[in-house]
């Protein structure tokens with residue numbers, strides 16, 4: 001009972017902090033004109049509560065077990081012993097960089113393989129991006145994402161409290177890059193992925209093929225998937241075949257469907273033909289631009 005109360009209390013404090021930080025930020029520097037109670041607000045409240053009340057705890061538990069197993073299997077390895085002598089200020093950035101590399105390829109695979117896409121697609125169904133939309137994620141997609149993000153830190157042997165700090169930092173950053181905020185970061189944008197960069201990843205084309213990195217875009221630059229046109233944000237977001245669905249339906253749908261959709265099936269790359277209709281000329285050309293990059297990669 002005490003645990004339940006603690007989870008409820010943490011959730012309430014977390015949501016309050018998000019409101020205090022992001023509502024003024026989105027009002028002061030909006031990327032798009034958007035109401036607070038925007039489309040599918042209730043659905044995303046479901047994702048928010050599901051994440052904080054249930055799935056975050058389960059993911060943390062799973063990662064803790066992975067860390068325990070990793071330590072038992074690798075703890076005595078000479079290379080691990082050597083790494084343990086390095087200071088935390090060396091291990092931490094290395095873990096972050098390798099975590100970003102791991103998630104880059106997992107995220108890219110999610111856009112490439114049908115089996116992974118059907119779970120990851122849930123995250124892309126949002127038609128309005130803001131601090132709340134960041135929580136729209138299928139729990140299995142979220143579990144795999146956290147696994148790949150934190151695997152390098154676990155294998156390197158970073159203490160679990162340090163990994164916990166990294167998870168929180170990454171979580172805050174993930175919310176930031178989805179927020180409806182336009183903040184000019186200048187040259188820092190190569191080091192830190194800004195919201196305007198990640199918003200292009202949510203452009204309404206068949207499957208976007210750019211901006212896969214979580215924290216920093218240099219892996220996208222290196223692997224040729226960096227995409228940031230200088231134009232303002234007027235292009236539509238979401239998926240071409242998307243439609244409003246309840247929270248529960250979003251959770252269940254990826255678990256059902258034709259048996260033919262199995263691991264290894266490649267996604268169709270007909271993005272050019274699947275560009276969603278846009279309400280404005282500028283939006284149309286921007287989406288076409290996004291689609292072009294899909295076809296190019």
Ligand SMILES: [Zn+2]
Pocket residue numbers: 107110111120124201
């Ligand atoms: Zn994606």
